[in-house]
Amino acid sequence: MTRRFGQFTRAAATIVVASTVAGCAATASQSSEEVYDPLESVNRVIFDVNQQVDRFVIRPIAVAYRDVIPEPFRDRVTDFLRNARTPIIFVNQVLQGDWEGAGDAAGRFFINSTIGIGGLIDIANYNNQGIPFENEDFGQTLAVWGVDEGPYLVVPLIGPSNVRDGVGFLVETLADPIGLVMTEFDIQEFNYARLGFTIIDVRSRTVEATDELEASSVDYYAAIRSIYNRTRQAEILDGDVPDESFEIPDFDEDLSGLEDFISPGLEPATQPQAPSPAEDTRVTELPPELQLQLMPLGQ
Amino acid sequence: MTTAVSRRLVIGRILIAAAISLAAHLSWTGSEALAQSGEAEAFVADLGESAVQVLEDETLTVETAEAQFRDLFQRGFDIPTIARFALGTYWRAATDEEKETYLSLFEDLVVITYARRFEEYSGEQLIVRGSRPEGQRDIMVMSDIIRPNGPPVAVGWRVREQDAGLRIVDVVIEGVSQGITQRDEFRSIIQRNGGQLNALFEIMRNNIAESG
Numbered sequence: 307m308t309r310r311f312g313q314f315t316r317a318a319a320t321i322v323v324a325s326t327v328a329g330c331a332a333t334a335s336q337s338s339e340e341v342y343d344p345l346e347s348v349n350r351v352i353f354d355v356n357q358q359v360d361r362f363v364i365r366p367i368a369v370a371y372r373d374v375i376p377e378p379f380r381d382r383v384t385d386f387l388r389n390a391r392t393p394i395i396f397v398n399q400v401l402q403g404d405w406e407g408a409g410d411a412a413g414r415f416f417i418n419s420t421i422g423i424g425g426l427i428d429i430a431n432y433n434n435q436g437i438p439f440e441n442e443d444f445g446q447t448l449a450v451w452g453v454d455e456g457p458y459l460v461v462p463l464i465g466p467s468n469v470r471d472g473v474g475f476l477v478e479t480l481a482d483p484i485g486l487v488m489t490e491f492d493i494q495e496f497n498y499a500r501l502g503f504t505i506i507d508v509r510s511r512t513v514e515a516t517d518e519l520e521a522s523s524v525d526y527y528a529a530i531r532s533i534y535n536r537t538r539q540a541e542i543l544d545g546d547v548p549d550e551s552f553e554i555p556d557f558d559e560d561l562s563g564l565e566d567f568i569s570p571g572l573e574p575a576t577q578p579q580a581p582s583p584a585e586d587t588r589v590t591e592l593p594p595e596l597q598l599q600l601m602p603l604g605q
Numbered sequence: 606m607t608t609a610v611s612r613r614l615v616i617g618r619i620l621i622a623a624a625i626s627l628a629a630h631l632s633w634t635g636s637e638a639l640a641q642s643g644e645a646e647a648f649v650a651d652l653g654e655s656a657v658q659v660l661e662d663e664t665l666t667v668e669t670a671e672a673q674f675r676d677l678f679q680r681g682f683d684i685p686t687i688a689r690f691a692l693g694t695y696w697r698a699a700t701d702e703e704k705e706t707y708l709s710l711f712e713d714l715v716v717i718t719y720a721r722r723f724e725e726y727s728g729e730q731l732i733v734r735g736s737r738p739e740g741q742r743d744i745m746v747m748s749d750i751i752r753p754n755g756p757p758v759a760v761g762w763r764v765r766e767q768d769a770g771l772r773i774v775d776v777v778i779e780g781v782s783q784g785i786t787q788r789d790e791f792r793s794i795i796q797r798n799g800g801q802l803n804a805l806f807e808i809m810r811n812n813i814a815e816s817g
């Protein structure tokens with residue numbers, strides 16, 4: 307039972323990714339791929355329940371926390387929680403073969419745990435000058451290893467995910483170093499407190515973003531699903547997104563015939579059918595210079 | 606599909622692609638592009654200031670504020686282009702009548718969604734940070750929205766030179782294109798209602814009524 311704490315702290319991390327527009331520093335991929343969501347009807351029900359739990363429990367606590375506790379103290383909480391996550395981030399960086407990232411994580415953990423008083427002050431990135439915090443998790447590691455995301459999932463109490471990220475989350479649950487150490491020393495209270503503070507910390511920083519998104523959405527479920535997928539993709543690529551700029555046709559621009567293959571915004575409404583051989587080769591039939599012109603449009 | 610038809614399609618596509626790339630090339634020549642990016646930055650900064658003026662003016666009634674916002678939007682945004690993008694492929698299949706209904710609902714929805722922030726405004730300021738070319742013919746003006754409580758939000762304004770002047774065609778918040786999010790939402794609604802645009806219109810009407 308005690309080992310399940312990692313799961314919940316990871317839950318909060320998932321909530322960040324999922325619910326925030328303002329929390330993600332990476333540039334989101336603008337992939338036009340439709341999110342694979344075969345379980346949509348079940349997902350929508352769970353999404354609604356999660357919304358109610360958030361509305362009546364989590365959000366009010368987060369708002370009160372933000373209103374009552376002064377910012378410098380809340381920043382100490384954020385720094386401490388991030389530092390406690392750093393060992394598992396280090397493990398993931400190593401598993402991803404990102405040696406620079408692993409070095410950064412190790413350096414941050416060493417500096418912040420000592421000079422930074424057990425992680426309370428992010429000395430390693432003081433005044434935003436130094437080594438910035440970069441989150442990694444096992445879902446991202448699996449993605450780097452080439453595992454597809456699988457069906458989109460909304461997990462009860464946790465929020466947007468998919469099969470790959472869900473598996474990653476379970477693995478981290480069992481492997482979070484700080485969680486394991488605390489369990490070993492039988493300090494369950496630490497793990498409980500860490501879980502609770504992580505949820506409140508994360509939620510308190512996304513209140514406006516989620517409020518605005520919900521208010522301006524016509525289908526909040528679809529908006530969250532779309533944003534989760536795109537910000538997740540950007541995180542996996544460590545913000546190193548290839549130029550995926552897309553074209554926006556003018557209102558009166560005539561793209562007939564070209565429309566469904568140059569613009570991701572204009573893909574066929576019906577389920578895609580296997581392209582006929584003639585269509586399949588259409589890009590390669592173009593002269594190279596025109597292909598170059600078309601590629602940015604087609605991405 | 607016969608070879609002749611497919612060849613004709615390919616040739617047609619080459620011609621269109623050539624026209625597009627030529628147009629794109631013409632709009633991106635040397636110093637003209639530089640001048641444009643400066644103009645685009647000034648344009649966004651100016652719009653931001655105008656918006657803050659409306660937001661800060663506590664003497665305005667909600668109706669007046671909404672009217673001023675509509676004016677700002679029409680001056681600052683290429684609403685028809687944004688609307689077309691948000692409808693994705695369904696745009697092409699829509700009848701003229703549906704397009705007309707959709708465009709008017711879209712504008713109302715956007716204006717009312719933003720005008721509502723009039724009541725929630727708490728001193729946010731827009732600071733332009735710079736710009737870069739985006740896509741074949743646009744400029745992305747990068748800015749931060751400075752909030753009184755909480756970290757700044759990075760917002761990109763995708764600006765295009767239109768006949769009427771510079772116009773915003775997309776807004777990118779923390780790397781997330783609002784146009785794409787909106788398109789995914791609309792597509793989801795239409796798909797779940799058997800491809801019927803009317804279902805989307807109904808939801809848009811409800812949202813407008815709730816907010817208004």
